[in-house]
Amino acid sequence: AARLRSLLTERDRRTGGWEEGLARRKEARERLDALDDRVQEAGDERARAVWALQETEGTLRQTQAAKSEAEATLRHAVEAESIARQALAAEATRGVRLQALEEDAGRIRTRLEEVAAELKQREAELDGAEAAFRQEQEHRREVDEERRRISEEAAAHRAEVETLRRSLAGHDRDRGRLDEQLAGVRHRRESADTEHERLAEEIERLDAETAPLSERRASLERERHGLADRVAELEEAVRGHEHRRDVLIARLEDIEQTAGSRFLDGHRGRAIGLLSGLVSAQQGWEAALTAGLGSLADAVVYLDGREAVADAPRGDGAILAIAGGGPASFVIQGERTLLSIVSADPSVRGLVCTVLKDIYLADTLEEAADKHARHPKAGFVTPEGVLIGPAVIRTTRRGDSRAAEIRRELAVVDHDLAQGRAALRPKRERLEQMQRELSGLAERIEAADADITRAAERLSRLETELASLGKEEEILAQRLGGMDDAATTWRERLAQVEPVTHELPELPRLAEPPIQARVAVETLRRDRVALESRLSAVRAERESLAAQDPAALQTAVDVAEATRLDAEQTLAQAEAALEEATVMRNAAAASERAATEDEAQVNRAWREASTELDRLREAYEDEDRVRGDLERRIRDAERLLREGHQREPQEALAELSADDTVESLEKRAELVQRRLGLLGRVNLLAGGEFEALQERHDFLARELDDVRRAKRDLLEVIQRIESEITSTFESAYRDVAAEFERLFKELFPGGEGRLVATEPGDLLNTGIEIEARPGRKRVKRISLLSGGERALTAMAFLFAIFRARPSPFYLMDEVEPALDDVNLHRFLRLLEGFAADSQVLIVTHQKRTMEVAGMMYGVSMSKDGTSKVVAQRLDEPGARAEVGVERLPEPVVVPEPDAVH
DSSP: OHEEEEEEEEHHHHHHHHHHHHHHHHHHHHHHHEEEEEEHHHHHHHHHHHHHHHHHHHHHHHHHHHHHHHHHHHHHHHHHHHHHHHHHGGGGGGGHHHOOOOOOOOHHHHHHHHHHHHHHHHHHHHHHHHHHHHHHHHHHHHHHHHHHHHHHHHHHHHHHHHHHHHHHHHHHHHHHHHHHHHHHHHHHHHHHHHHHHHHHHHHHHHHHHHHHHHHHHHHHHHHHHHHHHHHHHHHHHHHHHHHHHHHHHHHHHHOOOOOOHHHTTTTTTOOOOHHHHHHOOOOOHHHHHHHGGGGGGGOEEEEEEHHHHHHHHGGGTOOOOOOOOOOOOOOOOOOOEEEEEEEEOGHHHHHHHTTTEEEEEEEEEEHHHHHHHHHHEEEEEEEEOOOOEEEEEEEOOOOOOHHHHHHHHHHHHHHHHHHHHHHHHHHHHHHHHHHHHHHHHHHHHHHHHHHHHHHHHHHHHHHHHHHHHHHHHHHHHHHHHHHHHHHHHHHHHHHOOOOOOOOOOOOOOOOOOOHHHHHHHHHHHHHHHHHHHHHHHHHHHHHHHOOOOHHHHHHHHHHHHHHHHHHHHHHHHHHHHHHHHHHHHHHHHHHHHEEEEEEEHHHHHHHHHHHHHHHHHHHHHHHHHHHHHHHHHHHHHHHIIIIOOOOOHHHHHOOOTTTOOOHHEEEEHHHHHHHHTTTOOOTHHHHHHHHHHHHHHHHHHHHHHHHHHHHHHHHHHHHHHHHHHHHHHHHHHHHHHHHHHHHHHHHHTTOOEEEEETTOOTTOOOOOOEEOOOOOOOOOOOOGGOOOHHHHHOOOOOOHHHHHHHEEEEEESSTTOOOOOHHHHHHHHHHHHHHTSEEEHHHHHHOOHTTTTTEEEEEOOOOOOOEEEEEETTTTTTTTGGGTSSSOOOOEEEEEOOOOO
């Protein structure tokens, strides 16, 4: 009602301003309408002025064009008259000019005949001189060719002799250098042989020292794998217990958490704590203290009241208490007070005294009821936590059974976690000890392997160097033999060469071309052309003069003069019309400028009036909007009074006094709201929330059971797969190892070879090492073998797999290039055994491998760029005997599918 009264007052105040603004808006609208008419009239006037200006400008352009046309006509007439008068003036001298032209033509013809005769004579002389010049040039060229041929023969003879002499001198120098190189190569080969033997002995010694270390490491690895699995199981169990404990602690905290504890977690630096945590009671009276505090047991205590007021908007249901107050005075003599058995923090003693004032102790509920009946203004509390006070009976909440159950489960989880950690600790220590020992063994084995690898690499380099030195020695010996043969040939050729004397014929004098005769002939030809051109010009001018008529020339002059006079009259008329059009155009332009200025002034006044009208309209709309908002708020207030309070607005306004303002009533409402907040909130949705959470819990429990069953099933499947993989691998490994030992003895007579699993106890993670000891050697590592021995060992391993698990066909690509003749023979014998049961395809460049084949294919490229496959069956009669010779039997040619034909 107070707010409705203030809204009505505000509406009455604004109504007068709204009506005044409406009147001013009406006046501005009338003034703008009048200006609209003036703007329309000014626009029409300006349009008429613009139309008149455009008409005058069109007339001006037409007169200017007429003047320009008259001027052009006058110019043409003057030029025609001038040409006619010049032709008439030239008629007087026409006879004299004709006689002069006749004389010039005669002189030109005479000169032309003289030049033609002289030109004919000069051309004949030039032809004779040119023939003589060409004959002399041809003779000189023949003599020069002969001299060049003789010089080339002499130079070739001298070069041949000089080449033979230089070759012999170079042979002597190169032979001495090759002798020195050959001696150096032989010395380096002897040193390399000595170093090779020393390194082989060193590798055998290091390999013997590494064997016991590898066996010890394998034993420790087997033990470590078993212990690591046990440690992993224990760690998984400990992690499960820790996760379960964290879940239980979180559930316990969620159950025991209150609005005060949640608020206190976010305001630790400002609040000092919960009131229940700052007070305590004697043993047996804890429930009585909780009943006495009531909802204030969860109150958050502040020392500074201003801070509590600042934090209150974010309270979210928490009770904020301000430490203060003083000792309480009790009026019932002989009764024990609740404060007598309570101990409190010094900062909240005054607050506790204020809260527990007029609360006394009673041993039983009946005693408390009797004492309250005698003292109705006091409260009495029992040790069980039942308080009977004025208009209220307060009880203490019992402990939550779910929290007790969680605490018991948490104790069991802590016990299991401690046992798991105790069992895990010694196993971890043993695992770390084994890891340290394995690291030491690995370092020692790696150091020995590094020494062996370095020695093996050095040994391999020495073998390569020995092979290179052998080839170099052979090449040097061949070069020495070739050089000696060449030197003998050069000496024989030098002895056969005889000195030759070459005489050169004398070269004739260089002939001079007939330049003067050529210049004279060319000059005469140009004179003849010039005279012929002048004669033609004189004849044309004479014919033109003879064709002119004097009467026609006079007539042309008269006509041209009349045309000029007409053009001058037309030009004068066009200039007069242009002056008149210019005056009219200037007048129309002045009228258009005046109309434009009048229109601009009227438009400016219209815009000012329109701006003023818009301002008044906006002001009126703002006032109208405010007035409408006041009317809406008044209607809402009246409806609230009628529907919410069942009061008529007039009656409620009549009951208000002068002091009942909106501000005073809001302060009173806020005080009532704070008092209601002290009573706490009632969570009416707790039952529904509990059912939803219980349903969610049951669903998650079922899902967890499904996951556990799926995990158990997967572990069983994994175990079966691993068992099957282990058995399959063990069977294959056993068969391949047995075949490898047999094949190695077959390929290396007197040698031994075997496959060794790096981790026999863990076949899923084991590696396979190949130990190979060819005949008369003690080494077992493949890295210490030669290139051919490595290749043959790899073939033994490959064919062992083939024998253990046969295949219908095999494809090999150049597997035997590193084999010498003996090992190649063993390989081919092994290959023939496989070819008896399977089809074997080999890509090779070895002739001996081709000889054992039953079918041979070759790819050739023809001259036109197409490729062809040439096939030959070698088991045909006579075909195998011709393999390797220059001419093969007639092959079967099979073009490729994508060949170009």
